[in-house]
Amino acid sequence: MKLITLNIVNFRQFYGAHAIEFACDGSLNVTIIHGANAAGKTALLNIFRWCLYGKSILPSPDKIVSNRLIVESTISATLTVSAALAFEHEGDTYYLERSRKFRKFSELKVDPIGASELKLASTGADGQSKTIDNPQDKIRQILPEDIHPYFFFDGEDITSLADAEGKIKDGIRNLMSITVIERGVRHLEGCVARFRRECSEHTSEEAQGLDKRISELEDALQELDGTESNTQKQIGDIQKEKQLLSDQLKKLEPAKDFQFEREKLELRATALANDLAGIQNKLKQLIRSHGALPFLHSAVEEVRGIIEDKREKGNLPAGIKDNFVRDLLSRKLCICSRTLEDGPAREAVERFLCNGAVSAAVENTIQTLAGKLGGIDNDINDLFRGIEDLLSTRHGFEEEKQINNLRLSEIASELKGKDDVKEIAKIENRRSEIEREIQQATLKLGSIQANRVNKRDEITQLRRRLILLSDKAQKAEAAKKRFLYCEEAKNVFQAIYDILIEEARKSVAEKINGVLSRVTGNDFYVELTKEFQLRTLQRIGDFIGEIDKSTGQKQITSLAFIGALVDILREKNDRNHAGSFLRGGEYPIVMDSPFGSLDNIYGPRIARLAANVAPQVIVMVSGKQWLGGIADALYPNIGKQYVLVKNKPIPTTEDLIESKFVFGRTEIQAVKESDKYEFTTIIEVQHE
Amino acid sequence: MDYQGEIKEVLKNASEEARKIVNATIEIERSHRWQEDHKGLKTEIMNDISTQVMDIVK
Numbered sequence: 027m028k029l030i031t032l033n034i035v036n037f038r039q040f041y042g043a044h045a046i047e048f049a050c051d052g053s054l055n056v057t058i059i060h061g062a063n064a065a066g067k068t069a070l071l072n073i074f075r076w077c078l079y080g081k082s083i084l085p086s087p088d089k090i091v092s093n094r095l096i097v098e099s100t101i102s103a104t105l106t107v108s109a110a111l112a113f114e115h116e117g118d119t120y121y122l123e124r125s126r127k128f129r130k131f132s133e134l135k136v137d138p139i140g141a142s143e144l145k146l147a148s149t150g151a152d153g154q155s156k157t158i159d160n161p162q163d164k165i166r167q168i169l170p171e172d173i174h175p176y177f178f179f180d181g182e183d184i185t186s187l188a189d190a191e192g193k194i195k196d197g198i199r200n201l202m203s204i205t206v207i208e209r210g211v212r213h214l215e216g217c218v219a220r221f222r223r224e225c226s227e228h229t230s231e232e233a234q235g236l237d238k239r240i241s242e243l244e245d246a247l248q249e250l251d252g253t254e255s256n257t258q259k260q261i262g263d264i265q266k267e268k269q270l271l272s273d274q275l276k277k278l279e280p281a282k283d284f285q286f287e288r289e290k291l292e293l294r295a296t297a298l299a300n301d302l303a304g305i306q307n308k309l310k311q312l313i314r315s316h317g318a319l320p321f322l323h324s325a326v327e328e329v330r331g332i333i334e335d336k337r338e339k340g341n342l343p344a345g346i347k348d349n350f351v352r353d354l355l356s357r358k359l360c361i362c363s364r365t366l367e368d369g370p371a372r373e374a375v376e377r378f379l380c381n382g383a384v385s386a387a388v389e390n391t392i393q394t395l396a397g398k399l400g401g402i403d404n405d406i407n408d409l410f411r412g413i414e415d416l417l418s419t420r421h422g423f424e425e426e427k428q429i430n431n432l433r434l435s436e437i438a439s440e441l442k443g444k445d446d447v448k449e450i451a452k453i454e455n456r457r458s459e460i461e462r463e464i465q466q467a468t469l470k471l472g473s474i475q476a477n478r479v480n481k482r483d484e485i486t487q488l489r490r491r492l493i494l495l496s497d498k499a500q501k502a503e504a505a506k507k508r509f510l511y512c513e514e515a516k517n518v519f520q521a522i523y524d525i526l527i528e529e530a531r532k533s534v535a536e537k538i539n540g541v542l543s544r545v546t547g548n549d550f551y552v553e554l555t556k557e558f559q560l561r562t563l564q565r566i567g568d569f570i571g572e573i574d575k576s577t578g579q580k581q582i583t584s585l586a587f588i589g590a591l592v593d594i595l596r597e598k599n600d601r602n603h604a605g606s607f608l609r610g611g612e613y614p615i616v617m618d619s620p621f622g623s624l625d626n627i628y629g630p631r632i633a634r635l636a637a638n639v640a641p642q643v644i645v646m647v648s649g650k651q652w653l654g655g656i657a658d659a660l661y662p663n664i665g666k667q668y669v670l671v672k673n674k675p676i677p678t679t680e681d682l683i684e685s686k687f688v689f690g691r692t693e694i695q696a697v698k699e700s701d702k703y704e705f706t707t708i709i710e711v712q713h714e
Numbered sequence: 715m716d717y718q719g720e721i722k723e724v725l726k727n728a729s730e731e732a733r734k735i736v737n738a739t740i741e742i743e744r745s746h747r748w749q750e751d752h753k754g755l756k757t758e759i760m761n762d763i764s765t766q767v768m769d770i771v772k
Contacts, residue, residue, distance in 0.1 A: 163749065170747075206743045209759075214739060216760045217767060508771045514728060515735035521724045522736075529717035 027613050030112040030119070037107050038069045038075075038084075039672075041092040041705035048614075049665020050114075050642050056663040059646045061670030062685040062696045066706040067646040070670070074178050077109040077124045079162075079171050082537050091128050091136050094703040099130050104131050104139065115168050116611075119149045122165065140504045169613065172200045176588055177613045181620030184584045195558035197591060198530045207523045221509035233495040243481050250481070252473045261467045271457045275441070281450045284437045291434050294431050298427045305420040309413065316409045323406060326399050333392065334621030338710040347669035390392055531558065537590030538583070541639070545631040546583055551696055552583060560587070578624050585632050588615065589639040596641075614642035621651045630655030649687060649696070667711040673700035687711075731771050740768035 029048045034040045050056045061067045072082035090107050099105055114704035126142035146161035158164045176197055199205050207590055247330055275285040358366045366372040441454035535554035542551055553561045564573045595611050615636060621629045633656045636643050679696045685696035687713050725733055742762045749755055
């Protein structure tokens with residue numbers, strides 16, 4: 027970045043339009059701006075800041091309008107303040123202009139009208155000009171706001187750089203783009219947390235619980251299968267025993283007939299059970315298919331009522347058949363049997379009768395609807411009849427079953443009571459026991475089967491849920507991988523950050539000492555600690571000891587630090603290449619009153635150093651600071667010189683004496699008497 | 715070994731996925747380098763990085 031010109035309009039004490047052209051030719055790279063106290067040197071430094079970033083660190087940052095302009099303007103007038111900076115950067119020329127409008131609302135007060143407006147245009151080496159859409163972003167690219175204080179600074183504040191470890195570390199981080207890595211670490215940490223959260227969101231304990239439950243159910247099903255098989259075998263064995271007992275009874279004369287009868291009854295009981303089950307199924311089927319019909323009864327009645335109502339009101343014709351009307355008309359007869367003669371009267375009757383007749387389509391629709399309503403009635407009746415028939419049949423079967431069971435009980439009692447043939451009673455008792463066992467085993471079998479159906483249903487439901495969850499499980503797996511790789515990337519970033527910051531610390535310390543040795547000889551040198559604290563060391567005999575810095579030493583150290591940064595950035599710029607983490611550049615140094623605390627030895631040295639280290643130097647000095655060797659030191663490099671001339675209504679004698687600037691044979695009075703306003707003008711001094 | 719050699723060593727020892735994430739993150743951070751750091755920007759950058767991570771790690 028090489029500054030070319032600065033144009034100011036109505037900013038603070040700079041009433042009207044002013045222009046400064048900066049020296050930027052090779053070795054003539056220094057611009058000196060002289061000014062008495064309160065002439066506008068600090069305001070000038072802030073104009074750069076305001077023009078570049080819309081900010082200033084003046085005591086009243088919003089009060090940027092020239093007081094003279096406010097006073098001279100009428101109430102409600104629109105006042106404009108602007109600053110325009112032309113500069114070169116990486117081969118292109120840029121024209122940056124910031125302006126802000128204000129409205130005067132009282133004698134000395136204005137209100138801003140909206141925010142400031144920023145315009146940026148560039149002209150390339152080919153002469154093509156273009157307007158830049160996002161001027162603020164572009165300016166931040168050229169000279170990031172966080173690093174500009176190291177190049178545009180107030181000499182009175184510069185000493186704090188050497189004291190504050192945070193400022194040095196920030197400066198190094200910002201200037202060397204280490205903040206890019208630092209922000210990367212921070213943002214990757216955020217991404218790690220995101221993916222970790224996503225992972226835990228998708229990894230549900232529910233899926234693990236479901237898996238466990240399904241395994242339990244599958245084990246239980248296997249157990250049920252075993253129990254069922256055993257029970258069936260048990261029933262089979264008992265049935266065999268029962269058959270054996272039945273065969274024995276058939277061989278015993280007193281029991282023989284009973285047993286044969288019983289077998290027939292048992293066969294019939296089995297048939298009746300099947301019949302009853304069949305009836306039950308039919309009932310279920312009927313109710314399932316037609317069970318809703320009875321609920322339509324009231325709806326059917328309602329529709330009938332609506333049709334009847336419409337007929338009564340004449341909305342639906344009462345039903346004069348279309349054919350009947352046409353037949354009457356063809357016979358030239360009225361509906362009242364009178365003859366219809368041709369003429370208007372006949373036509374009127376024809377119209378009346380035709381309109382009153384029901385069209386075939388409407389009649390058909392009504393008839394169809396009535397038929398369907400009747401059909402529903404019939405279906406309801408059929409349903410009730412069907413149910414009644416089935417219930418009646420079931421009742422018959424149940425009665426027969428009861429009689430059958432009664433007879434079977436009688437037979438069993440008869441056989442148990444045959445005391446004369448003890449063997450029969452014994453067989454029958456055993457047979458009764460077996461029947462109870464079969465009954466119990468059958469109940470058990472039913473329970474097992476029902477249990478198995480329930481468990482299978484549960485497994486089906488759980489598996490469906492698990493399929494849904496497995497989708498989440500895949501997402502959890504992906505999130506876990508992302509979280510782990512992100513964490514690894516973050517650690518890589520952190521390692522790169524540590525390497526870069528250490529490299530920066532070493533190279534900055536080396537550069538500072540290089541700069542210091544040129545300024546101070548070997549009077550003292552610095553060490554940049556791992557905590558980025560500048561320790562000033564001095565060799566005393568064979569010992570090296572830390573010394574307390576004087577204000578002058580602090581200022582030198584700070585300027586040396588800035589000089590080191592400028593040097594490093596220039597080097598980085600020279601060997602800048604794609605893929606490099608660090609990016610350099612060339613930047614001017616703009617200093618307000620930088621030589622305040624320097625003596626006649628260090629002052630000239632630091633002045634010479636500044637002129638040699640930075641490609642362009644702009645120095646704002648008061649008369650007192652321009653004494654001694656500083657002027658001589660900078661003299662060979664001065665390309666441009668200006669004086670800020672302060673105009674005030676009543677200058678003091680001191681003002682008039684102390685503000686006399688002498689440039690060779692030229693004398694300029696930097697404080698002048700004005701009629702009634704206080705303002706500053708800028709005068710260029712021809713450099714001799 | 716100079717600092718660039720050290721950085722190369724760190725990257726060499728990282729997994730391919732982590733290297734890709736590092737490169738993608740640097741590009742994203744560079745593209746936002748000149749913007750002022752604020753909450754909205756942080757979310758935007760994290761969204762961009764997350765999208766890249768999802769592309770790199772399926």
